[in-house]
Amino acid sequence: MSQPLLEFDRLRVDFDLPNGTVTAVKDVSFTLRKGETLALVGESGSGKSITSTAVMGLLPELARATGTIRWHGGSGDENLLTVNRKRLRAIRGNEISMIFQEPMTSLNPMHRVGRQIREVLHKHTPLRGNNAYLRVVELLEQVGIPEPKRRIDSYPHELSGGQRQRVMIAMALACEPQLLIADEPTTALDVTVQAQILALLKDLQARYGMAILFITHDLGVVRHLADSVCVMQHGEIVEAGATKALFQAPQHPYTQMLIDANPSGHKAAVPDSAPVLLTAQHIGVRFPITKRLFGPNRYFEAVKNIDLTLRKGQTLGIVGESGSGKTTLGRALLRLVKSHGNIHFDDIDVGQLDRAGMRPLRSRMQVVFQDPFGSLSPRMTVGEIIGEGLRVHQPLLRRAERDDQVIQALEEVALDPAHRHRYPHEFSGGQRQRIAIARALVVKPEFLLLDEPTSALDRSVQMTVIKLLRDLQQRHGLTYLFISHDLAVVRALADEVIVMRQGxxxxxxxxxxxxxxxRETYTRELMRAAFLDSPAA
Known part of the structure; x- marks a missing residue:
């Protein structure tokens, strides 16, 4: 057995708030050994990210940490909770590095990626000038960035999500650390890109001999990557052990629930005799790349000649990687982006309607977006957010009648109507998604576009949202267009599936x-990547 590298001994993290003390982490103890991958697993709010940021000395000012985090790297044994700030700065990035969940918010949008990697080298190594440039190119090449000499001058927004995450990994590995902390590094990525990032981390770990502390709520990733697992709930470790043994015989009910929380069941197919609600023929969407005074403009074809039919009560799933055109297609069907082709909704030629003509249809065709926190106004109460559609589409409703319908919509999605005077930040991610669904439902739609509505949620929360969507569909005869890169969720919800690639x-x-x-090789690749957590994988 290898030597201990990082030891937690009864770590406790308290937040001193105006209305009292909240304990986020309670007496956490575990050991991470050299070259090992240890996964901290749990749902949002379990304390796993707070535990990892304590290692880096990045806890918020309100936090108070006690206990010991013993670091056996560098120049000897040190308690990371008590070392001085100068020593902690030397450890960060040099001996211990961290990859965060969302690279777009972690990378500076104003600087080229090469400059951002060079900053790490300038801080912790003597490399300068051409030597630093060559090291940056080498790092980008190691993490699989194509054409690294060209990409070194790219800005973050010019890279895909997977490429941005690879840049973050390159920054983290610039000084060849002994420990890499990876906090949900694959959560927002497509399944194929996720599989590539996991394979890259395993390859780099073997090359550098580093240990990895992997933070995630995705047990499929844990099964694929980790040597050992600590399961956290309410700030405590409720179960720990070797990965294989823990998955084969979980002891704690919470661990059993997490392992069993996979989308299951199948939707009964809608009969061919069901009336058609929406048809689309030869749908195309293109965006201008360059506009010229002389000569033809150049365009990017995001959606190319798509035909589809949706029957009442049907769920049509659309899957594909980022950039495949699935979201653009969904928005084109709702006339949220300009498109060409023919769209008929309930025998109405949607393509012939202007903005005013579309307004009466908006109440019948609603959308639930991927990120409820971004799509819900932080300045409005939940009641105001849900009631806004009623003010637009049913302006003659009295205030009391509108409030009654808001209450009814909240009850439909199993939320307490008494909380309608709260703001979105006062709810969990799963609750915010229920609020977004209630906002769509309150105007009594027939058709719902669901754009990645479960991608950012814990598996157990995903299960409750999936069950809710099934119940609402049966209760109201709703028709869904369900867009996702999560094939497990699509398999559980859809009765027909479209696979898209490059529009x-x-x-x-x-x-x-x-x-x-x-039938298609691309579809098989998607499924292999999506179901790598299956026992057979």
Whole structure:
């Protein structure tokens, strides 16, 4: 057994708030050994990220940490909670590095990625000038960035999500640290990109011999990557052990719940005799790349010649990687982006309607976006947010009648109506998504566009949202267009699936047939990446 590298001994983190003390981490103890990958697993609010930021000395000012975090790297044994700030700055980035969940907010949008990696080298190494440049190119090459000499001058927004995450990994590995802390590094990525990042981390770990502390709520990733696991709930470690043993025989009910919290079940297919609600023919969307005074403009074809039919009560799933055109197609069907082709909703030629003509249809065609925190106004109460659609589409409603319908919508999504006077930040991620669904439902729509509504949620919260969507569909006869890169969720919700790539449909079939016997190589690659957490994988 290798030597201990990082030891937690009864770590406790308290937040001193005006209305009292909140304990976020309670007596956490575990050991991470050299070259080992240890996963901290738990749902949002379990304390896993607070535990990891304590290692780096990045706790908020209101936090008060006690106990010991013993570091055996560098120049000897040190308690990271008591070392002076100068020593802690030397440890960060040099001996211990960290990758954060969202690279777009972690990278500076004003600076080129090469400059941001060079900053790490300038801080912790003597490399300067051409030597620093060559090291940056080498790092970008090691993490799989294509054309590193060209990409070194790119800004973060010019890179894909997976490439931005690779840049973050390059920054973290610039000084060849002994410990890499990875805080949900694959949560927002497509399944194929996620698989690539996990394979990259394993390869780099073998190359550098570093230990990894992996923070995640995704047990599929844990099964694939970690040597050992600590399961956290309410700030405490409720179960710990070797990965294989823990998955084969989980002891704690919470661990059992996390392992079992995978989308399951199948939707019964809508009969061919069901009336058609929406048809689209030859749908195309293109965005201008350059506008010229002389000569033709250049365009990017985001969606190319798509045909589809949706029957009442049907759920049509659209899957594909980022950039495949699935969200653009969904927005085109709702006339939220300009498109060409023919769209008919309930025998109404939508393409012939102007903005004013579309307004009466908006109450029948609603959308639930991916990020409820970004799509809910932070300055409005939940009651005001849900009631806003009623003010637009039913302006003659009295205030009391509108409030009654808001209450009814909240009850539909299993939220306490008494909380309608609160603001979005006072709710969890799953609750905010329920609020977004209630906002769409309050105007009694027939069709819902659901754009990645579960991608940022814990698995157990995903299960409750999936169950809610099923119940609402059965209760109200709703028709769903469900866009996602999570194939497990699509398999549980959809009765027909479209696979998109580079703006085109490459495969379409009923859900059971497509998942049991995919025809296209690309579809099979998506499924291999999506279901790497299955026991057979």
């Amino acid at each position: 085109e449909i490459i495969e379409q079939n009923d859900t059971q047939s497509l998942f049991n016997a995919p």
